[in-house]
Amino acid sequence: MSHTPSRPGPAPGPVGSSYATPAIRLTGITKRFGPVIANDAVDLEIAPGTIHGIIGENGAGKSTLVSILYGFYTADSGAIEIEGRPAPILTSADAIAHGIGMVHQHFMLVPTFTVLENIMLGAEGGAMLRGGAAATRAELLRLERDYALEIDPDAVIEELPVGLQQRVEILKALRRGARILILDEPTGVLTPAETDRFFDILRGLREQGVTIVLITHKLREIMEVTDTVSVMRRGRMIGHRTTSETTREELADMMVGRAVSLQVERIATQPGAVAMAVQGLTWHDEGGVARLSDISLDLRAGDILGLAGVSGNGQSELLDLLSGIAPVQEGRLVIGERIVDRSAAMDPAEMRRAGIAHIPEDRHRRALVLPFEARENAVLGYHDGPQTGSGRLLDPTAMQAHCETLMARFDVRPPAPRLPAIGFSGGNQQKLVLAREIETEPRIMLIGQPTRGVDIGGIAFIHAEIMARKAAGCAILLVSVELDEILALADRIAVMNAGRIIGEIPRGEADVTRLGLMMAGVEAAA
Amino acid sequence: MKRLPGWADYILIPLLNLSLALGVAALVVLAIGENPLDALRVMIEGAFLYEGAFGYTLYYTTSFIFTGLAVAVAFHARLFNIGGEGQAYLGGLGGLLVCLAFDGWMPSAILIPLAIAGAAAMGAAWAIIPGWLQAHRGSHIVITTIMFNFIGAGLMVALLAGALMRSGQSNPESREIADAARLPAIHDIANALGFDMASTPLNLAFPLALLACVGVWVLIWRTRWGYALRAMGESGSAAVYAGIPVKRMIVTAMAISGALAGLMAINTLLGAQGKVVLNFPSGFGFTGIAVALMGRSHPVGILLAAFLFGALFQGGTELDFEFQTITREMVLVIQGLIILFSGALSLMFVPWVARRIGRA
Secondary structure, three states: OOOOOOOOOOOOOOEEEEEEEOEEEEEEEEEOOEEEEEEEEEEEEEOOEEEEEEEOOOOHHHHHHHHHOOOOOOOOOOEEOOOOOOOOOHHHHHHHHHOOEEEOOOOOOOOOHOOOHHHHHOOOOOHHHHHHHHHHHHHHHHHHHHHHOOOOOOOEEHHHHHHHHHHHHHHHHHHHOEEEEEOOOOOOOOOHHHHHHHHHHHHHHHHHOOEEEEOOOOHHHHHHHHHEEEEEEEEEEEEEEEHHOOOOOHHHHHHHHHOOOOOOOOOOOOOOOEEEEEEEEEEEEOOOEEEEEEEEEEEEEEEEEEEOOOOOOHHOOOOHHOOOOOOOOEEEEOOHHHHEEEOEEEOOOHHHHHEEEEEEEEOOOOOHHOOOHHHOOOOOOOOOOOHOOOOOOHHHHHHHHHHHHHHHHHOOOOOOOOHHHHHHOOHHHHHHHHHHHHHHOOOOOEEEOOOOOOOHHHHHHHHHHHHHHHHHOOEEEEEEEEEEHHHOOOOEEEEEOOOOEEEEEEEEEEEEEEHHHHHHOOOOOO | OOOHHHHHHHHHHHHHHHHHHHHHHHHHHHHHHOOOHHHHHHHHHHHHHHHHHOHHHHHHHHHHHHHHHHHHHHHHOOOOOOHHHHHHHHHHHHHHHHHHHOOOOHHHHHHHHHHHHHHHHHHHHHHHHHHHHHHHOOOOOOHHHHHHHHHHHHHHHHHHHOOOOOOOOOOOOOOOOOHHHOOOEEHHHHHOOOOOOOOOOOEEEHHHHHHHHHHHHHHHHHHHHHHHHHHHHHHHHHHHHOOOOHHHHHHHHHHHHHHHHHHHHHHHHHHHOOOOOOOOOOOOHHHHHHHHHHOOOOOHHHHHHHHHHHHHHHHHHHHHHHHOOOOOOHHHHHHHHHHHHHHHOOOOOOHHHHHHHHHH
8 A cells, every 4th residue: 555645636626536435434424413504415535545634623423523523423314425436324334344543532542551452442453452452552553653653552541641541442452453544622731842743643644545534623734734624513524625725714715604813802901909819729538649739829900821731730729729610728818908828728719709700611511500591600609699689588570581691792692591501502601601700800710721622713702802801901821732822812821731831922932833832841041 | 222202201201111111010800800991990989989099099109209319310320229128127127216306395396397407317317328339449239228228227127126115015116206396287277277188098108209209309410519410410521620529429429319208207207107118118119110210210201200109109008908819919910011111211212202203
């Protein structure tokens, strides 16, 4: 298999097909979930040995489409052809039999097993492990050689960096004979440097004739690594492009159906007094592992401090401490006159009363009670306040009115206060949370991943609202794994790595390369 | 799991479960050589049509409402209170102690509310301990509440055969409480108003149970406490984020749950029997779990489920009288099947129904 396609790769779809049989051909794929049409007569053709991107806003239907391809869902109608043959894929086993492999956003690895054991999983070969292990080891060596994917087969998964864990996932798929590899939002957990290496791997796989389907919402990645790209919007396939013949702007327009600016309009403010001072916070988890080491930060009125870093480097723990969810162990917080330390704790309710609003990173587990109606979620954390009415009992009319106000002001769609939170798209869920937290006009806002899983239209709206709070004099801590977001919003940027602040630099001195180095743990050059 | 429309969740699924249970019960009746249709006729007549039958059915319904509500309140916080049996038993002790202390001189208007409060308080106390252990020590509530049933039963045997045993008697039971402490029987009230009604154990605890249904509905869906309780049940991490004091909520939820279970005792102690006898909750506390599951933890559902179980209990007693081959144990088997299919297996049909509805 040394077939190397000419670049730029052939365009999919009916335009100028220069290859004999497509690796994948989907015709008229339709999938409904109750009243929602997740995929509406979707057609897709992918040439063999190319990297094909599928891009779209959240809820556009791209995950549903690849889930159908991988046998998680069955399409209501439509046909799948793999390498020219009709392929009725009903289960994941069918997909694997057709040479399709999938790497999920969240890795499906056993953390305490070695690389070899993980790759053997599901293909142990008999009751005793010895024979299977030897065969897998030989196979792994061959794969390493063919695809230049080096890895220590005896390393324990949880001790490997995320980038290598992802490599194990890819090897797992290849071991099962995958010639078509589906990657669902693969770069969310990687540093910029790891992402570059990952793209090199993808190019290497392409050289070996592997067909790659890359699901992402990041335009930059599409432009950088794909040969061809398909854009989805609201369950429909909007169009196919050859990557080298399109632009970011065109793709963004196709995704949202209207022109949007990716830049937020900055509002210049003069930073005011320190609203919250974080002094020497150190925090150990239940296992005694230090998750935060000697963190010191100042949050100032009318100022946004951006906290960058690959997720899992202590940002979540820091937000938990600052919002009162976890008790302070060492160090202290100074909030106005109050000092919070080991002996004087403040719980989340007290923090809220002190004018601290918290938009948690985990929208589904923390910020919302998913089965609750929107109007019930609109008072979460404020259910003892005037939002639920003035009487002794909850006043559904007051809650309804409160929710309607928030929905109107923040353009939450559908504006249905009685719809359970789970029925809203990610962006609209986030707008509801943001509305709830901003409406109380907090002095301090702790914001975690404000646009995770939010579509482009929603991102612009949310960024503008955060900027407006800053202009109104709010002290803001913005935690995000999206460097673009940090660079667009923050006045100062601190970078976290392994529970430490690697450095803090003014926005003017920051660029992606420098922040990327800091995220990888390299101290900021002075 | 996918959500079903309300009518399917609250009506179709319980009906399917019930039909299946009755279907299997019919096979059992067939197997011992009786006609299932005859058995069904006897049960219906026994539960509704014979003289006084309906009063008995409602009397049992009353007990099931209290124990069902008890399980439901805790379940809204995802606490599985299996200890209703023991909490009802101890509730009987609480009510009894008030009566023993004051029924010599206190007028009904004070004594009855006080006895009711005593039953609720003692039931609550018996549930608070497992609640506290769950909140502060992580001891699983299912295990501790089961254990507390045994401890409670042991304690009650010791008391009823010892300090509280009626003097000059060999039965392990308390003395009868004074009439001033008794809740009036419904048939007495009806007869006084000129309606002719057969004598049954149905008493004023029944309207109190209906009031409790309304009270629990308000508590869960119209108070800030209920809001916090439901938030905690649906998402513990969101509750922590919202500043809801989770530990305190666990303890108070168990207290209210235990108080409702304790109130079951007023139906027997202050109503029908006028005394505490050995093992008087006779499984009603456990059946409350099935009532709550079948009623989907909603007071209206619980009312309907409690009525069904009340009718089954009364109709089953009749079955025992009418058929030589169908013994008391056989009736227990039928009730067990209903509990199995509408309680333990209550969600069995959900995926199947969801697929049918989804396809339609």
